[in-house]
Amino acid sequence: MRRRNRPHYLPAFLVIFIMLMLIISYVLVFYMKNKPDENRIITGVYVAGIDVSGMTAEEAQAAIDGYAATRGNRAIRVDVNGKSVETTLADLDYRVEENDIISQAMRLGKDGNVFTNYAEIKRVEAEHENYDISFTYSEAKLAKFVKKKCGKKAKKPKDATVKLDGDEIKYTKSRQGLSVDVDATVAEIQRQIKETPEGDIVATAVTTVKEPKVSEETARRCKDKIGTFTTGYSAGNVTRSKNLANAARLINGSVVMPGETFSVHDTISPLTEENGYYAAPSYSKGEVVDSIGGGVCQVSTTLYNAVLRAELEVVERAPHSMVVSYVKPSMDAAIAGDYKDFKFRNDTEVPVLIRGGAGGGTIWFTVYGEETRPSDRTVEFESEVLQKIEPGEDKVTYDPSQPPTYMKVTQSAHIGYEAVLWKIVTQDGKTTKKQINSSSYKAVPRYVTKGSGKAVATPKPSKKPKDDEDEEDEDDSSEEDEE
Numbered sequence: 001m002r003r004r005n006r007p008h009y010l011p012a013f014l015v016i017f018i019m020l021m022l023i024i025s026y027v028l029v030f031y032m033k034n035k036p037d038e039n040r041i042i043t044g045v046y047v048a049g050i051d052v053s054g055m056t057a058e059e060a061q062a063a064i065d066g067y068a069a070t071r072g073n074r075a076i077r078v079d080v081n082g083k084s085v086e087t088t089l090a091d092l093d094y095r096v097e098e099n100d101i102i103s104q105a106m107r108l109g110k111d112g113n114v115f116t117n118y119a120e121i122k123r124v125e126a127e128h129e130n131y132d133i134s135f136t137y138s139e140a141k142l143a144k145f146v147k148k149k150c151g152k153k154a155k156k157p158k159d160a161t162v163k164l165d166g167d168e169i170k171y172t173k174s175r176q177g178l179s180v181d182v183d184a185t186v187a188e189i190q191r192q193i194k195e196t197p198e199g200d201i202v203a204t205a206v207t208t209v210k211e212p213k214v215s216e217e218t219a220r221r222c223k224d225k226i227g228t229f230t231t232g233y234s235a236g237n238v239t240r241s242k243n244l245a246n247a248a249r250l251i252n253g254s255v256v257m258p259g260e261t262f263s264v265h266d267t268i269s270p271l272t273e274e275n276g277y278y279a280a281p282s283y284s285k286g287e288v289v290d291s292i293g294g295g296v297c298q299v300s301t302t303l304y305n306a307v308l309r310a311e312l313e314v315v316e317r318a319p320h321s322m323v324v325s326y327v328k329p330s331m332d333a334a335i336a337g338d339y340k341d342f343k344f345r346n347d348t349e350v351p352v353l354i355r356g357g358a359g360g361g362t363i364w365f366t367v368y369g370e371e372t373r374p375s376d377r378t379v380e381f382e383s384e385v386l387q388k389i390e391p392g393e394d395k396v397t398y399d400p401s402q403p404p405t406y407m408k409v410t411q412s413a414h415i416g417y418e419a420v421l422w423k424i425v426t427q428d429g430k431t432t433k434k435q436i437n438s439s440s441y442k443a444v445p446r447y448v449t450k451g452s453g454k455a456v457a458t459p460k461p462s463k464k465p466k467d468d469e470d471e472e473d474e475d476d477s478s479e480e481d482e483e
Helices: 010-033 057-072 101-107 114-127 139-153 182-195 238-251 264-268 297-310
Strands: 045-047 075-080 083-088 129-131 162-165 168-171 177-180 201-204 207-210 224-232 261-263 279-284 287-292 313-316 343-345 352-359 362-369 378-389 395-399 407-411 416-427 430-441 447-451
Touching: 045 057, 045 101, 057 101, 075 139, 075 182, 083 139, 101 129, 139 177, 139 182, 162 352, 182 201, 224 297, 238 264, 238 279, 238 297, 238 352, 238 362, 261 264, 264 297, 297 313, 297 352, 297 362, 297 378
Parallel strands: 045 129, 075 201, 395 447
Antiparallel strands: 075 083, 162 168, 177 207, 224 362, 261 343, 279 287, 313 343, 352 362, 378 416, 407 447, 416 430
16 A cells, blocks of 8 residues: 655644744743833833833823923024014913823834734834924914014104294204014014024014104204284283283194194193183183183184184184184184184194294284295185174172162173184185184173162262262173183
8 A cells, every 4th residue: 555645845834833833922921021011101202302211191291391391491582673682482372282192102012912012012112203292382472572572672763843942943853763573573483483493592573664754854844934823912810811821831832743633722731720820701601700721712712813824724613602802703712621622733744833922911823834835825814794693681680788779790791693704815816715614602691780678878968079989890801711
């Protein structure tokens, strides 16, 4: 009987099988002996270059936080026109961006079967596994830092201006300014943060040269008298005279830059004794009463007429409640609290200077600027009364302490008016007429006090009787103002 031959490949197969079993046994023994701790990271794991091998999740997080804190303490230095401005990354809420890196590191070599885990452990041990981390910060705080702190180091442009030195007009120099381009500077700092992983961040602010609105050359063009006006007052009324002089002093030397608006109220306020004012007659609700600063409306009225002749833009003007005597109807400009003011705007290209003063019964203002009007141009203003309103019957108050023959005028009557003001311009042989304003003035009756007591017997005259002294009439100067 013939024996069958066994396949020649069986010995080789057995060798391979045995070898494989040995390898598996070795892996199993090694893995079981060196099985990674579920609560610790395997060897060879790095986060942002930090070796976290063998660390727990908490220890690894603490190591990363320490690294982030060190990076956050770095300074940011910004050069603004040669001046250094500093902050830190920590001030910008610099921190690690949210991630699950610790969780990933903890699962390395633990999520597969024995063989894949073993392979993963050996690979990481030999090649290392490095996780990169990203940082974030508050862009809003960075922009605020640039705007507030860097912006302070910028240099504002300085306009040339005009000023009075005694009676002489002098001019100041202008200066270029430098502004920080916030968006461009923020972008430059962000670029430097990205490109500077270690050490302090250094950046240069992006700046823009700012030219002044008014150069010295432009300021020097303010040299011509372009409008002037004068009114008179009774120097005998001492307190009122002092009020006029004080308000004129506060306005004297005022400079109105191109495009700016000048307010008489804001310039001469507050109307208090501390600010140099006294009690004097003024209009209040149709009556003449004493008030601190009484009379200053004549100051605004005088300036109003000077501004009209300078042909500057009148922004706000209000008439008095009752007509005044120092100008014709519709030529006045009242000041009262915060609801009546005289304002004008400098609508020219050069600064405007106001000079003025009061004394000896005269108040005056002259407006200086650049005279650009043709030499043959003449400007006149004409008041036209449209309606005259009679004051009506006396308002009588009876005084029982006085005899029936007693009578005293406590306030004179005031005629009411409806009026307009015309501007008449003659140029190149042609005349034009334009209405400037309209005004309404109250008609106010005379206020009289009469006696209502018992009659007093008239004594017999002596051989040489004395003449009765005439009762002093009220000074109906109509110089009292709203203020």
